[in-house]
Amino acid sequence: MNHSLTNFSQRRRWAADQAISFLMQQGVEHPHVLSLGAGLVDAASLPVTEAIEAAREVLAEEVRGQSALQYGTTQGELRLRQHLADYQTRIEQTSAPAAHRVAVADEIVCTTGSQQLLALLADALFDPGDICLVAAPTYFVFLGVLEGVGARTIALPADEHGLRMEALEGELQRLETAGELSRVKLIYVVSEFENPTGISLSLERRGQLVEIAKTWSTRRGEKIYVLEDAAYRELHYDAPPPPSVWSFDTAGDTVIHAGTFSKSFSPGLRVGFGLMPRELRDAVNDLKGNQDFGSANFNQHLLADLLGSGRFAIHAEQVRAAYRIKRDAMLAAADEFFADLPGVSWVHPHGGLYVWMTLPPHIVTGFDSPLFRRAVDVEQVMYVPGELCFGGPREQRQCNHMRLSFGVQSPEGLREGMRRLSQAVRRFL
Ligand SMILES: Cc1ncc(COP(=O)(O)O)c(C=O)c1O
Structure with a gap:
């Protein structure tokens, strides 16, 4: 023994x-x-029927079938990223009030569920002792990810409109006074129908959140990113959600928008994605390259087909x-x-x-x-x-x-x- x-x-x-x-x-x-x-x-x-139809289409033509069964790229299938960019842009434009930020395929990385994106971002941003500001309560699996990289979480109060902005500013102020502002790397929010509370961040606070992150990034001299986890965006039962937090970041340098097809289509396909500032995209790509050099290519081809044909909607x-x-x-x-x-x-x-x-x-x-x-x-x-x-x-x-x-x-x-x-x-x- x-x-x-x-x-x-x-x-x-x-x-x-x-x-x-x-x-x-x-x-x-x-x-x-x-x-x-x-x-x-x-x-x-x-969606068993939809998946069969999409698989048939992907495999119908030999060359396309072969390419779907081959390794893909680390960043993800280009057709899927283009459809995702169009989809994101359309949702923003048709939300109330309409937002006009346009998404492009180049700022998107496809991941194995959005969970992998959350983990890659944590890897990219946090050294042990660095700080992530979160709502109390929030998505517990991400808290585990943060713990797993040795990050500290600071839980801030939320109400029926989501994370409270004056609490966020107050905490940033406190951390500055304590000489710890340089450890703050990220503010994490589940913008739609939070897991676990079901509460969404109000429209007004979305803009404020981006402003606060930008102001304090300038004050800190380094970036404080906002991670908008929109895992439940499609699951609205009374009215479509307002424009995303991402849409308020018109300079495209502050907000990461994490999305997934797990809740709205199939968690078994494990297709998630993120729209993010370019330097983060490169960081996520490098780390992902070391992990798997690309998520399941076949599944990405399926989703591209489903988005393109309108069957996903x-x-x-x-x-x-x-x-x-x-x-x-x-x-x-x-x-x-x-x-x-x-x-x-x-x-x-x-x-x-x-x-x-x-x-x-x-x-x-x-x-x-x-x-x-x-x-x-x-x-x-x-x-x-x-x-x-x-x-x-x-x-x-x-x-x-x-x-x-x-x-x-x-x-x-x-x-x-x-x-x-x-x-x-x-x-x-
Ligand atoms: C808030 C939130 N974010 C992310 C995820 C990750 O989901 P997936 O990896 O299946 O995309 C979940 C799963 O339950 C979730 O609730």
Whole structure:
């Protein structure tokens, strides 16, 4: 038997114990548990027919088929990037109010899901001890990525209009006074239907955010970038979102816009993309070259075809209709089973996949909490503990929230899941 220890890298140690792996494992170990936790998408709306048609088209002509089955480029398939640029430009122009920034293929990098882009950007920007400013709460897997590169996160308050701008400016001021402004590299926002709260950044704050980043970049003497994570942009159920944060960066030197086809089409294809300032594009390309010198080329050809033929837009509309029903089912079940519980409240999302529920402060929701154990072991329902979604020091994290996903379950499953969860919560009130 070999008793020698592995001297793992610091990065490996920073990456230990990520909640996402635990959550995935819970799903596998307890298949009978009704999951309101998983951020997976609705199986019934996955586009099998569209994918078959697109694959047929890509493979119909020998030369094109061969090129799709060959290695691609690190930056990504040019046809896809051109379609993405057109698509992005069109969305901005048709948003209300219309924005007129034009996207070009050259500033786009295609990645393996937008998650790879987030990880590459973290690699490109952060040395250990550097700072990322985030909303409290925010997308917990990105918090794991930041931890994994040794970055510090500072969690700033948000309200029903998203990250609060005066809190952001106040924090930058504080960091300057503390001599730490030079460590600030990035401000991260999920602009549309935030994972986990479902809240979007208001139109007014989008412009302000870009202004603040530019002003403080000048003051710092080096760039403070804004990463706009728009993973849920297509999943709007009441009205299309306003122009992106990216559209306010008319000089094109401050904002990275991260997008993905995971939620609106298929997460299995793992196609994400980013629009970004050129020096960052080069950095991301260099790092990506070392990792995989290009994401799955065949999948990029499929997506190019789907965007070009208009089938993606048709499918996105169908997906919105399916999730609108589920969103309404979860909110109706919340009214039915939680409305009479004192101190319990939740956000009504206009898009995305989540309902963010707040319990009275004394009810802790974490993996080790009696509520989580009761929910999983007795009531057989699972949620994502809200504390995972808070950056900053552990002792400052709020522990009385739950992220409830309406993506996977049917409307009936959602009602049953919410009934079970309310049973668990009642025990602790
Ligand atoms: C806010 C947010 N950003 C990025 C991602 C990454 O998704 P993907 O890598 O599938 O594009 C997710 C996935 O759930 C997400 O919720």
